[in-house]
Amino acid sequence: xxxxxxxxxxxxxxxxxxxxxxxxxxxxxxxxxxxxxxxxxxxxxxxxxxxxxxxxxxxxxxxxxxxxxxxxxxxxxxxxxxxxxxxxxxxxxxxxxxxxxxxxxxxxxxxxxxxxxxxxxxxxxxxxxxxxxxxxxxxxxxxxxxxxxxxxxxxxxxxxxxxxxxxxxxxxxxxxxxxxxx
Numbered sequence: 001x002x003x004x005x006x007x008x009x010x011x012x013x014x015x016x017x018x019x020x021x022x023x024x025x026x027x028x029x030x031x032x033x034x035x036x037x038x039x040x041x042x043x044x045x046x047x048x049x050x051x052x053x054x055x056x057x058x059x060x061x062x063x064x065x066x067x068x069x070x071x072x073x074x075x076x077x078x079x080x081x082x083x084x085x086x087x088x089x090x091x092x093x094x095x096x097x098x099x100x101x102x103x104x105x106x107x108x109x110x111x112x113x114x115x116x117x118x119x120x121x122x123x124x125x126x127x128x129x130x131x132x133x134x135x136x137x138x139x140x141x142x143x144x145x146x147x148x149x150x151x152x153x154x155x156x157x158x159x160x161x162x163x164x165x166x167x168x169x170x171x172x173x174x175x176x177x178x179x180x181x182x
Contacts, residue, residue: 024135032154033059034136038093038127041112041120048091048124049154055089056179057150058172063095063130063142070145073164074172081173087152087180092123101127137161147172151179 027034033049040046048059058078060071071092082088100107104127115123133139137146141162149158149172158175160168 024132026138027136027148027156027159029156029159031156033148033150033156034133036093036126036133038124039108040091041108041115041123041125044121046124048093049150052089052091052150052154054152055087056152056176057089057091057154058176059091059093059148059150061093061095061133061137061146061148063134063139067143067145070163074145074147074169077164077169078173078176082176082180085180088176090122094123094125095130095133096125096127097130098128149175149179151182 033052035050036048038046038048049057052059058074060074062068062071075090075092079090083090094111096104096107104125108125111123111125112120134142139146144162147158147160147164148156151157157179158172160172164172
């Protein structure tokens with residue numbers, strides 16, 4: 001009887017501990033971008049995708065330093081084409097483990113010094129757990145940036161990773177134009 005009671009209690013405890021566990025599925029086109037809270041280098045706290053609501057938004061996520069050359073292959077042609085559109089938003093998101101949150105002010109200050117002030121509204125630092133985002137984004141190589149185009153409702157309309165090539169940039173620009181015209 002004692003074995004049965006202990007087994008039942010163990011099973012009950014196991015089931016209860018897994019009730020709150022969520023399965024994180026890899027994002028697909030049409031999915032809503034996952035919630036992510038952070039601070040723009042302009043010192044404004046924001047929450048994605050809410051901050052992008054009503055705007056066509058390009059989000060580029062980076063998990064490692066040194067991805068800026070990849071990011072630039074996406075942003076240079078897009079910003080050349082759309083930087084003057086009020087209905088378009090671009091945000092670069094360095095993903096930093098919560099281990100470093102205690103020196104976030106130091107890190108953010110360093111980023112502010114290295115980025116022209118007019119772009120501070122376009123960089124949101126995220127400090128926190130990374131594992132769910134690795135799953136959401138299907139991260140296999142942390143050295144690659146991850147690119148997401150959101151429609152005005154925060155749903156993903158384009159995804160890619162790594163460096164862009166001219167055909168990818170053209171496809172992205174065409175998708176942005178279509179979304180802005182809807």
